[in-house]
Amino acid sequence: xxxxxxxxxxxxxRSTGMxxxxxxxxxxxxxxxxxxxxxxxxxxxxxxxDMPSKxxxxxAIDVETTLERLDGDRSLFQELIQLFKKDCPEIIERMRRAIxxxxxxxxxxxxxxxxxxxxxxxxxxxxxxxxEIERLAHTGTVESTSVEFRILQEELERLxxxxxxxxxx
Numbered sequence: 001x002x003x004x005x006x007x008x009x010x011x012x013x014r015s016t017g018m019x020x021x022x023x024x025x026x027x028x029x030x031x032x033x034x035x036x037x038x039x040x041x042x043x044x045x046x047x048x049x050d051m052p053s054k055x056x057x058x059x060a061i062d063v064e065t066t067l068e069r070l071d072g073d074r075s076l077f078q079e080l081i082q083l084f085k086k087d088c089p090e091i092i093e094r095m096r097r098a099i100x101x102x103x104x105x106x107x108x109x110x111x112x113x114x115x116x117x118x119x120x121x122x123x124x125x126x127x128x129x130x131x132e133i134e135r136l137a138h139t140g141t142v143e144s145t146s147v148e149f150r151i152l153q154e155e156l157e158r159l160x161x162x163x164x165x166x167x168x169x
Contacts, residue, residue, distance in 0.1 A: 025069065025119045060158040063166070066122030081163055084121050088114070088156065095133070099145055107145070108137035114152075118159070125155040 010021040022030060063077075070076050091110050098107035111134035118126035129152035136145050 024116070029068075060123055060125060060155065060162045061166075062122040062124065066120075069122075080121050081166070084117055085160070085163065087117065092153070092156070095149065098137075099142055099149060102142045104137045104140045104142045107142055108134050111137055123155075123159045126152065126159050129155050 009023070066080075067074065067077055070080075091114050095107055095110045095114070097103075098110065111130045115127050115130035115134055118124075118130060129148060132148045133145050133152060136142070136148065
């Protein structure tokens with residue numbers, strides 16, 4: 001299991017001798033599939049037949065998959081939403097300042113944090129946009145992140161709009 005989910009990471013991990021590969025955030029169906037792949041000779045199939053298929057979505061947040069990952073714990077889901085809403089504006093402001101002063105290290109760290117927290121929330125478009133900024137900052141090309149930062153802001157607007165529309169359960 002790794003947080004490394006960039007192109008080529010799986011091949012690099014497997015070349016070092018890993019039996020399987022699973023990137024964060026953890027999805028139950030993928031975890032069971034990897035366990036099934038690794039342990040199929042010993043334990044038989046681990047993937048339940050009633051596991052729902054992965055849903056493709058154009059929504060800003062995939063509530064169904066996130067709740068599945070949280071074992072249906074709606075209270076925990078609401079806590080994640082509240083933490084994200086609280087922390088996100090500060091992270092975005094720090095990212096904005098890092099871009100202005102060309103601070104690649106700070107930008108990379110904040111983009112990484114936003115990538116992870118949004119992925120845990122099920123906001124894949126935000127996570128991907130933050131991941132692209134993280135990648136660029138890692139290479140030191142902060143000045144070329146303005147387009148990606150605009151995309152990130154647009155995806156965050158969509159996400160916050162959907163979060164506001166979610167029923168509080």
